[in-house]
Amino acid sequence: MKRLNLIIGLILVIAVGAYTGCDNKQVIQSDSSATGSINQQAASPSDTKIENNAINSIYFDYNKYALRASDKKILKENAGYFLKNKKSAILIEGHCDERGSDAYNMALGDKRAKEAMKYLVSLGVNKKQIKTISYGKNRPLDNGHNEEAWAKNRRNNFVVTIE
Amino acid sequence: MKIISKVTVLVFCLCAYLTFSSSAAAKIYIDIDAPSFQQFPIAICDLQPPTASTEKTTESGIAMADEIKNYLSMTGIFNILNKKSFLEDKDLSMVAAAENIYFPNWAMIGADYLLRGNITKINNEIFVESRLYDVTRGELLFSKKYNSKNNELKKVARMVASDILFTLTGDEGEFNTKIAFVSKNKSDADICTINYDGSEIKNVTNHKSIVIGPRWSPDGRYLAFTSYRDGRPEIYVRDLRNGNDKKMASFEGLNLCGSFSPDGNKLLLTLSKDGNEEIYILEIDTMKLKRISHNYSIDVSPTWSPDGGKIAFVSNRSGSPQIFIMDVDGNNTKRITFEGNYNTSPSWSPRGGRIAYEGLVNGKFQIFSIDEEGNNLLQLTFDNAKNEYPSWSPSGRQIAYSSKINSKNKICIMNANGLNIRVLIERANSSLMPSWSPRFK
Numbered sequence: 001m002k003r004l005n006l007i008i009g010l011i012l013v014i015a016v017g018a019y020t021g022c023d024n025k026q027v028i029q030s031d032s033s034a035t036g037s038i039n040q041q042a043a044s045p046s047d048t049k050i051e052n053n054a055i056n057s058i059y060f061d062y063n064k065y066a067l068r069a070s071d072k073k074i075l076k077e078n079a080g081y082f083l084k085n086k087k088s089a090i091l092i093e094g095h096c097d098e099r100g101s102d103a104y105n106m107a108l109g110d111k112r113a114k115e116a117m118k119y120l121v122s123l124g125v126n127k128k129q130i131k132t133i134s135y136g137k138n139r140p141l142d143n144g145h146n147e148e149a150w151a152k153n154r155r156n157n158f159v160v161t162i163e
Numbered sequence: 164m165k166i167i168s169k170v171t172v173l174v175f176c177l178c179a180y181l182t183f184s185s186s187a188a189a190k191i192y193i194d195i196d197a198p199s200f201q202q203f204p205i206a207i208c209d210l211q212p213p214t215a216s217t218e219k220t221t222e223s224g225i226a227m228a229d230e231i232k233n234y235l236s237m238t239g240i241f242n243i244l245n246k247k248s249f250l251e252d253k254d255l256s257m258v259a260a261a262e263n264i265y266f267p268n269w270a271m272i273g274a275d276y277l278l279r280g281n282i283t284k285i286n287n288e289i290f291v292e293s294r295l296y297d298v299t300r301g302e303l304l305f306s307k308k309y310n311s312k313n314n315e316l317k318k319v320a321r322m323v324a325s326d327i328l329f330t331l332t333g334d335e336g337e338f339n340t341k342i343a344f345v346s347k348n349k350s351d352a353d354i355c356t357i358n359y360d361g362s363e364i365k366n367v368t369n370h371k372s373i374v375i376g377p378r379w380s381p382d383g384r385y386l387a388f389t390s391y392r393d394g395r396p397e398i399y400v401r402d403l404r405n406g407n408d409k410k411m412a413s414f415e416g417l418n419l420c421g422s423f424s425p426d427g428n429k430l431l432l433t434l435s436k437d438g439n440e441e442i443y444i445l446e447i448d449t450m451k452l453k454r455i456s457h458n459y460s461i462d463v464s465p466t467w468s469p470d471g472g473k474i475a476f477v478s479n480r481s482g483s484p485q486i487f488i489m490d491v492d493g494n495n496t497k498r499i500t501f502e503g504n505y506n507t508s509p510s511w512s513p514r515g516g517r518i519a520y521e522g523l524v525n526g527k528f529q530i531f532s533i534d535e536e537g538n539n540l541l542q543l544t545f546d547n548a549k550n551e552y553p554s555w556s557p558s559g560r561q562i563a564y565s566s567k568i569n570s571k572n573k574i575c576i577m578n579a580n581g582l583n584i585r586v587l588i589e590r591a592n593s594s595l596m597p598s599w600s601p602r603f604k
Contacts, residue, residue: 063483063484099505099523100484100505100507100528101464101477101507101508101521101551102376102595102596103375103376103464103477103507103508104463104464104477104484104507104508106375106389106396106417106419106463107417107433107435107440107461107462107463108461110416110417110435111440111461114435114438132416133395133396134396134417135373135391136373136375138350138391
């Protein structure tokens with residue numbers, strides 16, 4: 001009986017070792033957590049989140065998905081990071097403010113994420129590294145109902161997983 | 164003078180007797196869509212004990228009449244007269260045979276229709292007889308018997324109301340329908356259903372995720388919807404008989420659910436797998452996919468016309484989101500909304516002809532309807548709430564929509580002309596995207 005316990009214990013140790021051994025993923029997000037983001041879905045609990053200065057979110061005008069000049073500047077900086085970390089997997093999340101129908105905002109978020117993707121690809125980032133997802137108006141950063149909150153919510157968040 | 168009036172009454176009674184003796188339950192069709200239509204003024208008498216009985220009006224007779232009134236008022240097309248205005252003496256109405264009704268007394272108070280009936284309760288079983296009269300013509304329209312073994316007052320009242328509605332309009336109305344909606348608690352959502360009379364709120368899904376846009380199949384067996392349960396937007400169809408979900412579309416990018424075709428064989432989708440958000444038709448049996456929109460812009464929220472020939476959808480191809488119509492093959496695309504710069508969520512009236520949608524006016528979303536040609540625009544809601552997601556009733560006489568103001572989340576039902584608003588449900592949780600079921604058998 002004791003032996004059996006020992007064996008089970010040994011197997012467990014090996015299993016845990018193997019698990020942690022392959023889990024050195026790092027996930028960084030461009031949305032700052034200080035603003036009370038509820039968008040934690042992309043990061044699994046075992047992922048380590050590191051302090052992020054390298055990647056920044058971009059913001060959009062109301063009901064628009066065209067990139068602002070200031071956004072393009074940020075995207076260039078982000079692209080610089082992605083080009084240095086070629087093994088990183090990039091998820092671009094398109095988000096909208098709370099106004100308008102759910103379905104239309106889903107499409108709007110999809111457009112926003114794709115606009116950023118196209119621009120990154122034009123800067124040389126490998127398209128295979130990038131995935132997009134729209135959350136429409138369902139994952140606001142700021143739950144306020146005013147222009148200040150809306151402006152923060154009309155954004156692309158970049159979730160980068162580095163192996 | 165007295166003699167003349169006596170003679171008049173006698174003649175009237177004779178006429179009435181002759182008419183009633185030959186009257187079969189005649190159907191009357193009144194065009195309730197006509198702009199001139201107001202409401203059916205109807206007098207509902209408290210149900211009485213059976214003729215032979217000497218009892219006075221019982222509590223159950225009053226309760227039954229109240230329930231019938233309640234159901235009729237839900238339809239939005241009845242003006243239920245206050246029983247205090249009734250001229251006829253209550254005791255006289257005990258014997259409710261037609262020939263004993265003095266119709267001018269009912270015409271005098273403005274009633275076009277009169278409902279009388281009897282109720283008996285034996286142990287736990289109720290027996291009801293109801294008779295509907297046309298006051299103007301002095302005719303019996305129907306006389307029907309109902310019973311319920313378990314004292315189900317509401318159920319019987321609903322059957323009586325349904326028979327009245329059928330006799331006057333030629334359809335069964337919405338008594339046997341449900342409304343599906345999305346219930347959202349913070350960031351988790353699921354689909355619920357509620358009966359037309361506000362009873363029986365049921366949870367349908369347990370995805371605890373982003374869930375949007377439930378749509379009923381025409382037979383009422385399935386609900387199609389979009390859910391992020393597995394981390395991204397995919398389309399599911401829930402079989403309500405066994406509770407099983409089937410994933411219908413899970414392409415790269417956006418998968419958004421539109422409406423079923425009127426024959427139930429196809430489903431409209433919005434997919435972004437080819438780059439832009441485009442509209443597709445999915446053949447359910449073969450899973451064959453056909454793309455029908457080809458535009459660089461957003462094309463979303465497709466909904467089928469009741470004849471199956473056309474599709475209404477939202478596109479921002481002219482700059483702002485507007486409602487468009489196209490043929491099912493994607494041809495003859497035509498913009499129909501030109502007022503306002505944010506018009507979405509189209510819903511096609513089951514009778515055809517009109518499309519309801521939500522539009523932004525003075526910073527508030529309101530419900531509108533417009534005809535297929537883009538004419539005869541009507542604003543239907545005007546209050547300070549956020550009024551969104553219109554969905555027509557099967558008869559096309561009513562529209563359900565969500566209405567949010569501050570922390571009050573309501574689903575309301577109004578007549579297609581915007582009048583007679585009834586709150587179906589009000590809760591602290593967000594209650595959004597109502598979708599009206601077909602009639603259940």
